Amino acid sequence: MTKNKAQANQRLPDLGRRKFLKVSAASALAGTLPATALLASGTAQAIETRARIVIVGAGAAGISLASRLTKAIRNPDITIIDAREAHYYQPGLTLVAVGAWKDVNKLVDKNERYLPRSVKWVKESVAAFDPDHNRVFTHSGTSVPYDYLLVATGVEIRFDLVDGLNPNLIGQHGIACVYDTPEHGAATARVINELVERGGKALMTRPITAIKCAGAPVKIALLTEHRLREANTRSNVDMHYLSAEPALFSQPDINQFLYEHMPKRGIAIRNRHELVAIDPGRKHATFRTEDGEITEDYDFIHAVPPMTAPSPVRESALAWQDGPFVGWLEVDRHTLQHTRYGNVFGVGDVVGTPVGKTAASVKAQVPVAVTNLLARIQGQTTLPARYDGYTSCPLITERGKAILVEFDYELKMVPSFGFINPYQEHWVPWILKDKMLQAAYQAMLRGRV
Amino acid sequence: MAFSLMGILAVMLEAIRPFLVPLLALLCIEIALVATAVFKSRNKPLDWKGSGKIAAVMGCIGFLVALLAAPWITGASHAQLAGWLDYLALVAASAAAGVALFLALLPLLLCARPPQRRAVL
Numbered sequence: 001m002t003k004n005k006a007q008a009n010q011r012l013p014d015l016g017r018r019k020f021l022k023v024s025a026a027s028a029l030a031g032t033l034p035a036t037a038l039l040a041s042g043t044a045q046a047i048e049t050r051a052r053i054v055i056v057g058a059g060a061a062g063i064s065l066a067s068r069l070t071k072a073i074r075n076p077d078i079t080i081i082d083a084r085e086a087h088y089y090q091p092g093l094t095l096v097a098v099g100a101w102k103d104v105n106k107l108v109d110k111n112e113r114y115l116p117r118s119v120k121w122v123k124e125s126v127a128a129f130d131p132d133h134n135r136v137f138t139h140s141g142t143s144v145p146y147d148y149l150l151v152a153t154g155v156e157i158r159f160d161l162v163d164g165l166n167p168n169l170i171g172q173h174g175i176a177c178v179y180d181t182p183e184h185g186a187a188t189a190r191v192i193n194e195l196v197e198r199g200g201k202a203l204m205t206r207p208i209t210a211i212k213c214a215g216a217p218v219k220i221a222l223l224t225e226h227r228l229r230e231a232n233t234r235s236n237v238d239m240h241y242l243s244a245e246p247a248l249f250s251q252p253d254i255n256q257f258l259y260e261h262m263p264k265r266g267i268a269i270r271n272r273h274e275l276v277a278i279d280p281g282r283k284h285a286t287f288r289t290e291d292g293e294i295t296e297d298y299d300f301i302h303a304v305p306p307m308t309a310p311s312p313v314r315e316s317a318l319a320w321q322d323g324p325f326v327g328w329l330e331v332d333r334h335t336l337q338h339t340r341y342g343n344v345f346g347v348g349d350v351v352g353t354p355v356g357k358t359a360a361s362v363k364a365q366v367p368v369a370v371t372n373l374l375a376r377i378q379g380q381t382t383l384p385a386r387y388d389g390y391t392s393c394p395l396i397t398e399r400g401k402a403i404l405v406e407f408d409y410e411l412k413m414v415p416s417f418g419f420i421n422p423y424q425e426h427w428v429p430w431i432l433k434d435k436m437l438q439a440a441y442q443a444m445l446r447g448r449v
Numbered sequence: 450m451a452f453s454l455m456g457i458l459a460v461m462l463e464a465i466r467p468f469l470v471p472l473l474a475l476l477c478i479e480i481a482l483v484a485t486a487v488f489k490s491r492n493k494p495l496d497w498k499g500s501g502k503i504a505a506v507m508g509c510i511g512f513l514v515a516l517l518a519a520p521w522i523t524g525a526s527h528a529q530l531a532g533w534l535d536y537l538a539l540v541a542a543s544a545a546a547g548v549a550l551f552l553a554l555l556p557l558l559l560c561a562r563p564p565q566r567r568a569v570l
Contacts, residue, residue: 100524400525419534427535431523439463448459 046074049377054146056126056136058082060090060359060445061152061348063114064366067447070116072374079120079144081136087111087445088182089438091359094216096185097178098192098223100399100434107182114445126153129316131341148373151318151329151346155212155357156310163277163286165303173280174200174300178220179212191300192224199236200299203285204267205275208244209306210328212349212357215393215405217241217304218248218258224302225265226398239267240296242287244274250355251407253423254395261397275303309350318344325352333409334386336369342376345369353389354409360392363444390414394433397425404429475553482556489560500558504551512547519543 053069055062058080066080087109095101115121124138135145157180159165170177171187174195178188195202204221211217221241228234241248241262248262248269249255262269276293277286278301285303286295309328313319318338320330329346330339333353338344347365349357356365364387371385389409396402404420407413413422420428443449465472486495519542520527530536 398529400520400523400529401531421532421534425531427520427523427525427530428538430525430529431538434523436460436464439466440460442463442466443456443459446459446463449453449456 046072047374047378048074050077051147051377052145053078053148053150053373054136054144055080055150055152056082056129057152057154057348057350058084058111058115058121059087059152059154059348060441061154061362061366062150063087063111063445064362064447065150065152065347065370066119067114067116067445068366068370069373070118071447072370076118078116078118079122079146080115081122081124081126081138081144082111083123083125083139085111085123087114089441090180091213091433091437091441093178093180093182093185094213094219094223094396095434096182097176097188097220098227098399099189100223104182104186106438107185114442126312128312129318131317131338131344134343147343148377149341149344150369150373151313151344151350152348153310153313153350155307155349156314158209158306158308161306162275162303164280165278165305169280174283174298175278175280176220176300176302177304178216178302179304188220188302192227195224195237195300196227196231196233198299199233201238201297202240202300202302203296203298204239204241204302205273205285205304206241206243206245207304207306208274209308210357211304211307213393214250214357215395217243217302218262219396220302221262221267222265222397223399225267230399234266237300240270241267242270242273242275242296244272244288246271251405251411251413253413254403254405257403257423278303307349309352313350317341320352328352333389335372335383336365336387337372337376337383345373355389355407355411356391358391358393359441359444360406361390363440363449364388364390366444366447388414392416394429394437396430396433400427400430401425402429402433404432479553479556482560486556486559495559496562497559500555500562503558504555507554508547508551511550512543515543515546516540519546 053076055065055078062080062082066078069078070076089107089109092101092107096104096107122138122144124140124142126136127139128137130136134147135143137143159167167184169175170184171190174191176188176191177184202224204217206217221239225234225239228237247255248258259269273287273289275285276288283298284295285298285301286293308314309319313329314327318329318341320326320328329350329352331337331346331351331353332339336345336347336351338346347369348362368385368387372383375383390406392406394402395405403422403425404415405422406415415422420426440449516539519539520530530539
């Protein structure tokens with residue numbers, strides 16, 4: 001081997017130009033072929049169907065569904081309905097809010113960049129579902145018929161359920177809210193800056209309903225505390241985390257970690273405190289507790305409103321009519337098929353399942369919904385794919401450190417990377433969140449992961 | 450959640466997508482430099498040894514700079530690194546930066562340095 005290497009090295013300077021170019025070209029081709037083959041779409045396995053497929057919602061779930069279905073069906077008849085043209089990278093909102101990402105435009109994209117061209121886009125909002133007659137109605141009154149329906153509307157953020165709170169107040173009167181839009185993220189950053197400069201009493205809230213990215217309220221609390229330490233103004237701020245829930249986090253190990261970690265950082269925890277009203281002028285917040293209502297004054301409040309399924313879903317026959325997920329889309333938690341309307345499937349934040357209102361859940365749900373939909377189209381009685389409840393939250397504990405939390409319906413940790421300890425703070429999960437997750441998200445939108 | 454090789458490649462593609470144009474421009478420059486070096490070497494052999502040595506030294510410097518600066522670039526600090534995983538990631542990323550610098554500089558140096566006289570046997 002050594003002799004061969006030496007011979008090769010000796011030959012290098014004498015490598016003829018033509019030979020060198022031939023060898024280079026062959027090497028480049030050999031290196032490129034496997035990657036090209038892997039990235040080629042799997043049209044060979046695409047099925048033939050004339051079924052009309054309607055997707056409601058062009059968020060992360062809706063676009064991912066459209067991308068995957070376009071690859072899986074030859075000449076598909078797919079319609080997507082959503083009035084929004086902008087696409088927001090919502091997992092980045094916390095990073096903007098705490099100043100880790102300075103450029104808010106990093107969060108703003110366009111749906112048209114990701115939607116396959118063959119997909120018909122109805123740029124309207126859905127006003128009502130009529131699953132008994134296989135059609136949906138848009139706000140303009142247009143009836144859109146379907147053979148198969150995929151509901152991916154996301155959630156509705158219910159500012160109206162907190163008396164005195166409305167989205168226009170975010171960024172004023174010490175009111176922050178990281179959810180929903182890049183504008184809210186940027187406004188939250190301004191209010192956090194004011195807190196860092198002026199100090200005072202900070203209240204971090206978490207509502208009683210299921211919410212998307214349930215780790216975000218905790219992340220905002222921890223990252224704001226870190227900002228204060230970095231600015232040497234931590235002692236000027238009295239921090240409280242008030243959750244309407246009985247626990248801080250659904251996964252028990254992480255819940256335990258937070259119960260120990262947050263008080264160590266001077267964040268007082270109060271459970272079963274539900275924000276019900278806010279008086280921006282006087283900077284008073286009212287909470288419903290087991291002992292009745294209490295009012296707290298504040299200088300800064302991260303007000304997370306309750307979230308529900310959007311009203312067209314909530315008020316339709318598609319919603320759970322009773323039980324713990326009442327109002328959310330009624331699907332089998334494993335097949336994601338509607339339990340009463342077999343030609344309806346649901347993906348993303350709108351589904352009424354125990355956990356999973358994250359982009360990571362969407363990544364796990366979309367292949368399941370697509371596989372099962374195709375099976376249904378092909379007349380299979382048993383749906384082959386199952387969603388195990390996978391969800392993930394890179395729980396950022398401070399800028400530069402995070403815990404990569406991944407778990408399933410059973411709340412068992414299911415780490416994707418065995419070498420990353422899901423119980424310890426590390427730099428590597430922070431890099432994943434800061435540098436790689438947006439790329440993974442975009443690959444998901446294109447139906448490639 | 451399992452990640453396929455195709456999935457990882459797709460994510461890498463998305464990660465570099467914003468930099469594709471400058472990366473392709475750099476690649477073109479490098480190819481042009483290699484072609485120039487090969488053209489120059491028609492009569493006289495290239496100075497692989499000398500150029501390689503300088504590129505290797507620069508690569509090592511790049512590695513050390515990356516070792517010091519990588520956490521800072523990501524908004525973190527060395528104090529936040531915890532456990533073998535973080536240090537291994539830091540060393541691996543810094544080594545990748547060093548190798549990239551070596552590969553970027555080598556064609557330039559091969560072009561810039563005068564060809565060696567062919568040894569007379």
